[in-house]
Amino acid sequence: MLRFNNETLIACTFSGGMRNxxxxxxxxxxxxxxxxxxxxxxxxxxxxY
Incomplete structure (x- = not known):
């Protein structure tokens, strides 16, 4: 979608989930x-975990 590599995409997803x-x-x-x-x-x- 935004052409991030896999590691960056996982970090952004995890960060957004914790905020929500x-x-x-x-x-x-x-x-x-x-x-x-x-x-x-x-x-x-x-x-x-």
Missing amino acids: ISAGAVIAIHYFPATVVLPVICGMFFNK
């Missing part, structure tokens, strides 16, 4: 009950 999960955690904590945050935290855990 962090935004989801902030929104879930602020506007919803505490149990809503659990799936977001699990997503953060599995994205890192």
Whole structure:
């Protein structure tokens, strides 16, 4: 698409995904009950490992 090499494309994808999960955690904590945050935290855990 943008003609990046494979390593750069993986780094950009991983970076964008972590930002979106962090935004989801902030929104879930602020506007919803505490149990809503659990799936977001699990997503953060599995994205890192």
